[in-house]
Amino acid sequence: MTRPLPDLPVPVTGGMGARAGGALFVGLGSAGNAVFRLDLTDPQSGWRGVAPFPGPAPSQPTTAVSNGSIYVFSGAGRDGPTALAPTVLDAVYRYDPAAGRWERVVTVTPTGLLGASATTRPDGAIVIFGGYNKAVFDRFMAEISAIDRVAEPERWLATQRAFMARPAEAFRWNGRVLAYQPRDNGWSDLGASPYAPNTGAALIELGGGRIALVSGEMKPGLRDSQVKVVDLSGGKLDWLAPMPSPEGRNGQPWEGVAGAFSGRIGNTPVFAGGTAFPGARTAFSAGQMFAHEGLTKVWQRDVFAFRDAAWHRVGQLPDGLAYGASFSLPEGLLLVGGEDENGTARAETRLMTLDRAGKLCIG
Template sequence: MKTVTLLAALLITTAAAQTQTYPDLPTGIKNGVGGLIGNTIYAGLGTAGQKFYALNLSDAAKGWTEVAAFPSAARDQASAAVVNGKLYVFGGLGKPTPEATTSVFNQVHAYDPASNTWQELKTRAPMEIGGGTAVAQGDRILLFGGVNRNIFNGYFSDIAAAGTDKAASDAVALAYFSGRPQDYFFGKEVQSYTPATNTWQSLGTAPFTGRAGAAISLQGDVLTVVSGEIKPGLRTAQAGRATVKDGGVTWSEVPNLPSGANGAVQEGVAGAYTGSSMGAVLVAGGANFPGSTAKFNSGVQYAHQGLTKTWQSDIYALRDGKWSVVGQLPQAQASGISIQRGDEVILVGGEVQGGDASPKVMSITLKGDTVEIKD
């Protein structure tokens, strides 16, 4: 009887493995970057260190393979986008050398899958891009948001100087986290980078508070910016939309992100997955500090002090100018990689409750008033 039971369980497990659409990553990746080139997904950095992996969706059963490693220091929260068959990686946060203090990078690297090689380009991003987002528009890349390099580098330096002295590090944190949102100078500039000419342009400034970790989706000429962090520890439910044409942007309003499925106050999220499906903008997951909005509205600037970071699972859709909750992720998660593939948004890795890096890969596709999830 035990043999039959074990055999049945083995058959069920084998069948599940055979029907898995997207194989797991070789290692959990959070705060990494990636992109789709042809029919192959590339993903790396973050908790993968300098490693990069590739998944050929035409033969996904073969799983992920390791490709050329990133040639510079490992980093978190970089930005990336694909133009003309190459993956461009911008900035991020990390240590230039193992002995150095963490800092914000502004270099640009390009990966060419044809030669399986990386190149550091002879350019620098004009504005900060650590914790920002990038998306391709034709032969150029749009970048939005991110932390202020000077302020963050100062914080990292002061924390390093405090060392193991808890009173000193607490004093640094209190001084740093007690500023107003505008005092952090988070990015609100839409930058444009054109690889073919190695040139940058300023396309304009958003009419709302700068942010990091926002969800960004581009549909043709329409750029939608949703939520994100407006200062360390404090998110916003605000969304905005811009028409991006030629050398400028024209902004318009869209509704704020609504309450989640549980009806709780919408704190906004940072690190959410985003893309588009069937003409709708999808925003999934993300993380926040429940209670921080109420504290901030009562006048407390260090709004997330004493609160618990919480990961979310709600999936929202913006259609015809209205938001709705259209589903739930299998688990609450954030800070993964979003890959747009037709009407499908592929979610690669991420951070789950408690901060662990996930190796899971799945996709979400809008089907009527709900989403279809494939893993």
């Protein structure tokens, strides 16, 4: 890869990213039903549209590849043209890159998997962590969508505040680790996570069947500062000692991030960007359940690399960025799309590399 990879034809944030059949696939989210393919053997030919996604366009679905096919689970969207409010979707779709065709799988997710993280075991089973509760999310969206924010601003704000001020347990996010086996179209429950449920965690394949789940959020607006490690080798589920959390700035604890880019550059685990509400963890520790009330959402620029048993800031992105797609390639970690600090979806591709001295380069 001697030249920069082409940008997406349209901006994409909050969508899907997958690598299958020697190609990258990015789409959905802000791109609606559109999905684009980049042939890694001929990247300068650019991103080409594939068959459009056949279901309601999902935002923040869970995506994984098994046996060469791409699986898209859940997400949030309007389930039909007459739907008055978004809901957590429970459908599963499969894309066959060889045939260029989508199909709806005859199953539904056992729980809402909006914002969940997924990886695939060697036996083809897709293992999923986290996810929103469908009933809680759907009820809130129905309530707040029925209020005219312009005509009744106080009622709208009161409804939002009552929802955000709930304790984390009231959101009933998925705390079980689920596995979907495409081979027999079956679901299994691998057990409970020993940690509080969260969503939006960045997943890094560490090798040897181990993965890291970086941060995420424990409830809307409140980030989780932990970096959890799970061993999935041999079909088991073994929670290992967590990695140390990155250090914060100016002597403050690290706030954590949601929606970060993540992967490996060579053998080095890396994550970058993501969003946070600085000060929310302090407010939550002081008993404020609506922890991010009055705080400013920040799109982070920091890039962290893990070496010598610690996370190190190795540089910054040109802009704050989150909720895009990440791909670990032989050349480095490729960032595709995302959302910037203005909340604007982006179409750029950026390749992150580390030189021998550990210095970050972004092309």
